[in-house]
Amino acid sequence: MLKKLPPPCVQRGLAGRHSRIPGEPAAVLAVEDHRDLAMISLDFNFNILTRDLSHYLENQVKVGLFGSGVGLSLVLGFSAAYTCYYLISVAKKPQLISGGKKFYQFLREQCPVVSETYYPTFWCWESRIQTLLRPFVTAKPGVVYRNELIKAADGGQISVDWFDNDESLSHPDPATRPTVLLLPGLTGTSRESYILHMVQQSRDLGYRCVVFNNRGVSGETLLTPRTYCAANTEDLEIVIEHVQRSYAAAPIMAAGVSMGGMMLANYLGRKGRETCLKGVVVFSAGWDVFECTASLEKPLDRFLFNSYLTSCLQASVHRHRPVLEKCYDIDHVMKARTIREFDERFTSIMFGYRTNDDYYHDASPVHKLKSVQVPMLCLNAADDVFSPSHAIPVEAVKQNPNLALLITCHGGHIGFLEGLWPRQSTYMDRVFKQFAKAVFEKGNQLKDLS
Missing domain, CATH: 3.40.50.1820 (Alpha/Beta hydrolase fold, catalytic domain)
Known part of the structure; x- marks a missing residue:
């Protein structure tokens, strides 16, 4: 029965590492040779695996400036940190x-x-x-x-x-x-x-x-x-x-x-x-309402929400302009840029408040x-x-x-x-x-x- 030999490079490595010492039992050397063969074979397979994984990460994950291993570590580390933060603080x-x-x-x-x-x-x-x-x-x-x-x-x-x-x-x-x-x-x-x-x-x-x-x-x-x-x-x-x-x-x-x-x-x-x-x-x-409008007038929130809601209110006024313009200055209302300005020019007047602050307190x-x-x-x-x-x-x-x-x-x-x-x-x-x-x-x- 033929025994499958390791690749030539492995054979050369074994030959260099294990020359038989006179007097040493042949069985001991055979066991050591078998163990070395297994470890070298494992190293060989691991190198192939890491090479293939590296190739996959570089082409699929694209984490590559520092090498795929570092990139993968960064991704896993960030994910773990985010998960911990979410579970603790969110x-x-x-x-x-x-x-x-x-x-x-x-x-x-x-x-x-x-x-x-x-x-x-x-x-x-x-x-x-x-x-x-x-x-x-x-x-x-x-x-x-x-x-x-x-x-x-x-x-x-x-x-x-x-x-x-x-x-x-x-x-x-x-x-x-x-x-x-x-x-x-x-x-x-x-x-x-x-x-x-x-x-x-x-x-x-x-x-x-x-x-x-x-x-x-x-x-x-x-x-x-x-x-x-x-x-x-x-x-x-x-x-x-x-x-x-x-x-x-x-x-x-x-x-x-x-x-x-x-x-x-x-x-x-x-x-x-x-x-x-x-x-x-x-x-x-x-x-x-005073605190609500003040919060919505902060720069970012005014951009994201206040202006949009104001335009929605104005669109509703515009749809009913024929009946509303008999009592209110609709052109002035349509120039409002915030909810507060809209209420000052329209809502508080419609419901008979002396000032907009009076309306906000009542609301x-x-x-x-x-x-x-x-x-x-x-x-x-x-x-x-x-x-x-x-x-x-x-x-x-x-x-x-x-x-x-x-x-x-x-x-x-x-x-x-x-x-x-x-x-x-x-x-x-x-x-x-x-x-x-x-x-x-x-x-x-x-x-x-x-």
């Missing part, structure tokens, strides 16, 4: 604050999401990136609405979009099917992705939804020279009363996003116990939180440039047993993205779903929080 449990132990315990038991670590999408956890990307990366669930126009006392009309959910299995009777009232943000409508996701969550729970669209933003004709603002809750009151009359036996709760949340908080502060709402959840609300929910008598959960991100962390009303919440504040370290403004590719539900959606279910199914535990 992924954290939210802070839950409540003015009463009863509401605090209710949320801990019925809404486990308030106690879970929030893991923002690891490649876009920064505040501005979350805020900017959310409308583009999150999917828009298909929702078919039934539109209704409600007449207001001043001759105007308010557009509401109903999702009746007649296929509900858990609540088949429309008369008693729970209703969720949704309020979009500053220029938002029922077609915003965050509204559609809340409708989807409500559909899964068997609930009905109705979306309150502010005047003039959802395509309806503006019949009177009046739009909307965060301080004025007259249209919201009309819609809530209309929903209650339409389904008198159905419980109602509400959810507001950004300015919609501010309007809801202002409404509750004014109404006290005189409301049919069983509970309220508010997302990314601006609690102090800030922080001044009315002590009068809220309905269980209200508020979700804010500490890095939200629209509502800076130092203006989040922690102390005011501690003084009212009907309030609870959930603060995440990250999430931006209506961002709260999570998962590797955040196409579906966000952390905000999970908070909404669990709280809505708790209000409708365990709401008897929320009586007499005071």
Whole structure:
């Protein structure tokens, strides 16, 4: 039987290293030769492997100025460092604050999401990136609405979009099917992705939804020279009363996003116990309008957000120019470059405030939180440039047993993205779903929080 020999170069190396010493047993030399052959063969294969890996890295990974080994080490080192930083400094449990132990315990038991670590999408956890990307990366669930126009006392009309959910299995009777009232943000409508996701969550729970669209933003004709603002809750009151009359036996709760949340908080502060709402959840609300506008006027945030939102407000004014120019200097309004300038030239004048500062004070929910008598959960991100962390009303919440504040370290403004590719539900959606279910199914535990 022929024995396979190592390559000639290996044979020469063996010959040079292992000449037989007189008197040394041949068996010992054979064992050493076999061990050396194995090690040289291993070295030979390892050299081939590292050569091939080096060639792959230089052509595929392109880390090459210092050699593929160093480049790979840098990549692995950076990845490990980033992972450690993310797990230590980014992924954290939210802070839950409540003015009463009863509401605090209710949320801990019925809404486990308030106690879970929030893991923002690891490649876009920064505040501005979350805020900017959310409308583009999150999917828009298909929702078919039934539109209704409600007449207001001043001759105007308010557009509401109903999702009746007649296929509900858990609540088949429309008369008693729970209703969720949704309020979009500053220029938002029922077609915003965050509204559609809340409708989807409500559909899964068997609930009905109705979306309150502010005047003039959802395509309806503006019949009177009046739009909307965060301080004025007259249209919201009309819609809530209309929903209650339409389904008198159905419980109602509400959810507001950004300015919609501010309007809801202002409404509750004014109404006290005189409301049919069983509970309220508010997302990314601006609690102090002075601090919010100051934050948005910083150079980067003015460039990224303020100018865009101002142009959206102006576009809405332009669409309804024929009816608005009878009462306001629209040319002057269209020259505004910030939200503050727009409010000074248009909003505060429309709603009869002596100065814009008077309007901003009245629009800030922080001044009315002590009068809220309905269980209200508020979700804010500490890095939200629209509502800076130092203006989040922690102390005011501690003084009212009907309030609870959930603060995440990250999430931006209506961002709260999570998962590797955040196409579906966000952390905000999970908070909404669990709280809505708790209000409708365990709401008897929320009586007499005071």
